[in-house]
Amino acid sequence: MVSNAPGSPTLHNTAAMAVELTAITKRFGAFIANDGIDLAVRRGEIHAIIGENGAGKTTLMNILFGLLQPDEGSIRLNGEATDVTDPAAAIKAGLGMVHQHFKLVPSLSVADNVFLGMEIRRHGLIDHAAQIARTHELSKRFGLHVDPTERVGLLSVGIEQRIEILKVLVRGARTIILDEPTAVLTPQESRELFQTLRSFVAEGMTVIFISHHLEEVMEVSDTVTVLRNGKKVATRPTSELSKDELVRMMVGRDVSFARRPRAELQGEVILQVKDLWARDDRRLPALRNASFTVRAGEVVGIAGVAGNGQTELAEVLAGLRPASHGEAWLKGQNLTALSPAAIREAGLAHVPGDRMVRGVDGNATIAANTLMGRQHRAPWSRGGVLDWKAIGQNAGALIKRFDIRARGASDTVKRLSGGNIQKVVLAREFTNSADFLLIDQPTRGVDIGAQEAIHDEIMRQRAAGRAILLISVQLDELAALTDRILVMFNGRIMGEVAGDDADEDRIGMMMAGVSPQLEPA
Amino acid sequence: MMSDRLRAFSGQIIAVSVALLMGAIIIILVGESPVHVLMTLLRGAFGDQEKIAGTLLQTTPILICGVAACIGLRGGMFNVGIEGQLFLGGFAAAWVGFTFSLPAGIHTLAALALAVVAGAAWVAIPAFFRARYNTNEVVSTILSNYIAVLLTSYLTIFLFKRPGGWSETPPILATAYLPEIFSFSRLNWGLFIGLLLAVGVALIFRYTSWGYGVTMVGSAPKFAEYGGVNVKRQGFVVLLLSGAVGGLAGGIETLGVHHRFMEGFAPGFGFDGLIAALLANGSPVATIVTALFFGALRSGSLLLEVDTSASREIITVIQALIILSVSAQVLIRRRGDSQAGERRWKF
Numbered sequence: 017m018v019s020n021a022p023g024s025p026t027l028h029n030t031a032a033m034a035v036e037l038t039a040i041t042k043r044f045g046a047f048i049a050n051d052g053i054d055l056a057v058r059r060g061e062i063h064a065i066i067g068e069n070g071a072g073k074t075t076l077m078n079i080l081f082g083l084l085q086p087d088e089g090s091i092r093l094n095g096e097a098t099d100v101t102d103p104a105a106a107i108k109a110g111l112g113m114v115h116q117h118f119k120l121v122p123s124l125s126v127a128d129n130v131f132l133g134m135e136i137r138r139h140g141l142i143d144h145a146a147q148i149a150r151t152h153e154l155s156k157r158f159g160l161h162v163d164p165t166e167r168v169g170l171l172s173v174g175i176e177q178r179i180e181i182l183k184v185l186v187r188g189a190r191t192i193i194l195d196e197p198t199a200v201l202t203p204q205e206s207r208e209l210f211q212t213l214r215s216f217v218a219e220g221m222t223v224i225f226i227s228h229h230l231e232e233v234m235e236v237s238d239t240v241t242v243l244r245n246g247k248k249v250a251t252r253p254t255s256e257l258s259k260d261e262l263v264r265m266m267v268g269r270d271v272s273f274a275r276r277p278r279a280e281l282q283g284e285v286i287l288q289v290k291d292l293w294a295r296d297d298r299r300l301p302a303l304r305n306a307s308f309t310v311r312a313g314e315v316v317g318i319a320g321v322a323g324n325g326q327t328e329l330a331e332v333l334a335g336l337r338p339a340s341h342g343e344a345w346l347k348g349q350n351l352t353a354l355s356p357a358a359i360r361e362a363g364l365a366h367v368p369g370d371r372m373v374r375g376v377d378g379n380a381t382i383a384a385n386t387l388m389g390r391q392h393r394a395p396w397s398r399g400g401v402l403d404w405k406a407i408g409q410n411a412g413a414l415i416k417r418f419d420i421r422a423r424g425a426s427d428t429v430k431r432l433s434g435g436n437i438q439k440v441v442l443a444r445e446f447t448n449s450a451d452f453l454l455i456d457q458p459t460r461g462v463d464i465g466a467q468e469a470i471h472d473e474i475m476r477q478r479a480a481g482r483a484i485l486l487i488s489v490q491l492d493e494l495a496a497l498t499d500r501i502l503v504m505f506n507g508r509i510m511g512e513v514a515g516d517d518a519d520e521d522r523i524g525m526m527m528a529g530v531s532p533q534l535e536p537a
Numbered sequence: 538m539m540s541d542r543l544r545a546f547s548g549q550i551i552a553v554s555v556a557l558l559m560g561a562i563i564i565i566l567v568g569e570s571p572v573h574v575l576m577t578l579l580r581g582a583f584g585d586q587e588k589i590a591g592t593l594l595q596t597t598p599i600l601i602c603g604v605a606a607c608i609g610l611r612g613g614m615f616n617v618g619i620e621g622q623l624f625l626g627g628f629a630a631a632w633v634g635f636t637f638s639l640p641a642g643i644h645t646l647a648a649l650a651l652a653v654v655a656g657a658a659w660v661a662i663p664a665f666f667r668a669r670y671n672t673n674e675v676v677s678t679i680l681s682n683y684i685a686v687l688l689t690s691y692l693t694i695f696l697f698k699r700p701g702g703w704s705e706t707p708p709i710l711a712t713a714y715l716p717e718i719f720s721f722s723r724l725n726w727g728l729f730i731g732l733l734l735a736v737g738v739a740l741i742f743r744y745t746s747w748g749y750g751v752t753m754v755g756s757a758p759k760f761a762e763y764g765g766v767n768v769k770r771q772g773f774v775v776l777l778l779s780g781a782v783g784g785l786a787g788g789i790e791t792l793g794v795h796h797r798f799m800e801g802f803a804p805g806f807g808f809d810g811l812i813a814a815l816l817a818n819g820s821p822v823a824t825i826v827t828a829l830f831f832g833a834l835r836s837g838s839l840l841l842e843v844d845t846s847a848s849r850e851i852i853t854v855i856q857a858l859i860i861l862s863v864s865a866q867v868l869i870r871r872r873g874d875s876q877a878g879e880r881r882w883k884f
Contacts, residue, residue, distance in 0.1 A: 370759075402745060
């Protein structure tokens with residue numbers, strides 16, 4: 017097994033292409049995750065695959081690595097047509113994949129994890145000394161600093177990732193796929209990872225790198241392939257691309273929504289955010305110095321490539337994440353000091369971006385899901401006792417009003433389609449008579465018909481005088497619905513444009529981190 | 538399409554059947570007839586009214602401990618310390634029983650009240666660390682069992698020992714007894730308390746605002762947090778209540794059956810209760826059935842060694858097989874939930 021290690025002579029193949037995917041299509045039910053994608057990766061390059069969440073990046077790589085079988089299309093590895101039936105076949109062909117979620121044994125040492133399943137043996141016993149020496153050698157050669165004798169359970173995520181990469185190397189990979197490798201890393205660790213990736217190509221290996229972070233892609237890759245909604249947009253040399261071109265390819269120009277007509281009815285200020293800062297889960301600043309207001313009867317949009325602080329902003333406003341600095345006033349109450357329940361009491365309704373985790377309990381019925389947040393309020397509850405009959409009747413009425421396609425209020429939510437689950441969330445949140453609606457990615461993963469219905473409902477809420485903050489990665493959605501659009505990049509609000517003047521070039525520049533010529537509002 | 542509830546139910550039935558089948562094979566291997574063993578078990582558990590009463594007597598503590606476990610499971614908390622809470626509750630009730638002299642009825646209530654407080658206080662330590670520092674409650678409650686068992690032994694042997702040979706406290710006063718139901722058995726009102734508790738807890742979870750919030754904390758914690766439920770506080774409260782019921786189980790065992798606290802007075806009821814609750818998928822009402830099942834196994838096994846060549850330890854083996862196959866079945870059912878798998882892995 018050890019003879020397959022990188023650098024040692026393996027199958028000689030002089031084909032220029034390490035990987036060629038032709039017309040790959042993959043469907044999950046009615047949903048098309050990959051739609052006729054062609055991808056050619058040259059030997060010895062760092063090839064980035066970039067796209068928004070749900071663009072089909074991971075699906076494509078899982079097909080390449082044999083974890084999924086394509087419905088259509090073919091795969092050539094090193095110039096030879098290959099049927100990648102399972103990961104074992106992919107590994108045999110010289111592929112290696114580092115997943116987003118690591119699969120290590122915490123109680124074993126680093127070296128034992130690296131060689132798990134292919135232990136070096138001596139007299140029938142595991143030769144720990146040889147495993148440690150080999151791990152040490154590889155880690156030095158590629159700058160993957162680890163102590164081979166340390167136990168994995170004691171190590172940080174960044175080091176766990178290095179171990180995963182070592183595992184792939186030891187199994188003889190010449191083409192290494194990394195799925196969002198930087199998502200769990202600090203900036204310092206990311207820079208070290210990029211060094212390692214460069215040392216791979218310096219040895220003639222090939223790297224495929226999945227990401228949705230522009231900066232990294234611009235920094236480390238030789239070639240970029242952009243995916244959007246399951247389709248390939250383009251493959252281009254990185255040096256020929258600018259950041260805002262890349263952004264525009266990622267988010268797209270296809271306009272599927274017309275701008276909604278509206279009456280001016282701006283009222284009093286409902287939400288006032290002042291110098292708001294917050295940290296992400298890695299304790300790094302993710303929201304920086306945000307200040308803005310939202311008035312009654314106004315839809316304010318937040319544009320930006322996913323992961324630029326929008327999630328943190330939404331979570332701080334909903335009380336689900338502490339602010340590290342600054343204030344957010346909802347009708348005179350400072351949200352940063354309140355619990356989620358108190359913020360709801362103060363007048364927040366929230367359509368969360370992560371619908372299946374935050375927005376519903378998939379195992380519960382529609383009726384039980386419509387109760388969340390008002391289980392202590394009359395008429396659903398009297399003296400702490402629930403009136404399930406009233407709750408069920410109300411859920412039935414909501415199903416009618418929001419056109420939720422379900423058999424009834426006692427249907428389990430996870431049996432519904434994505435669009436109908438989102439309608440359950442909207443039905444609950446929009447009928448709470450809250451003054452401020454925080455709406456995060458309302459139409460992600462929702463079919464076109466349901467998208468229109470959801471937009472109708474948002475406009476109805478605007479007409480009813482609600483203050484609405486709409487976070488979306490879809491520019492056309494923002495252009496259709498909003499009165500003003502704030503653009504976020506790297507945790508900051510880069511600038512503001514009017515909703516009826518949503519110039520995509522200007523927004524794209526700001527999304528890529530280029531400051532607008534005009535003063536930001 | 539099968540409903541989730543039906544699928545869970547049929548899964549449990551299959552798991553128990555597989556365990557019984559494996560038990561039958563083991564019985565054959567030790568040279569006994571499974572049919573004969575089963576008939577003896579049934580006769581031992583339900584053969585006449587005294588045997589039925591004996592089965593119900595064993596069922597009572599398992600049922601109450603099972604309800605304690607259900608309360609924890611509903612709120613997403615694994616209280617594996619019920620055994621320890623039962624021991625402390627049992628001791629606390631005995632102490633009230635032999636130390637004070639109060640009117641009948643009031644004496645019983647006072648003893649049960651202190652048992653409840655003792656159980657809750659004992660679980661409060663792991664519950665606090667869980668809420669404050671997110672320590673794993675499974676580990677800390679398991680460990681608290683050992684301390685509880687040894688602590689009550691110490692109290693019994695060194696501080697409150699009855700003069701004479703046995704490691705037990707003085708007997709409690711008759712005013713603190715739980716009344717017996719029949720003249721021929723020690724079966725007592727504890728059974729009714731257990732049944733009421735099971736139904737009451739089920740109703741509370743289903744029909745109160747608080748129960749709704751706790752259920753959501755157990756099944757979808759992020760959703761509950763988003764909806765304004767204080768996840769940490771409810772986790773703490775749920776563990777406390779679970780411990781309180783565990784303590785109550787010990788008090789009932791002391792006041793209804795033994796009328797004193799003895800070292801090692803209730804071996805394994807806490808764990809059997811937890812298994813009964815898991816087998817019942819965390820439903821207190823279904824726990825009535827599963828507790829009866831385990832109670833019958835325990836009580837039927839008494840006749841095994843008399844009438845068959847199988848050892849009564851075979852019952853322990855069958856119980857272990859049930860635990861294994863039920864856990865396997867739950868894992869298989871959640872195979873698609875990779876996140877759950879990962880949580881288990883990290884654990």
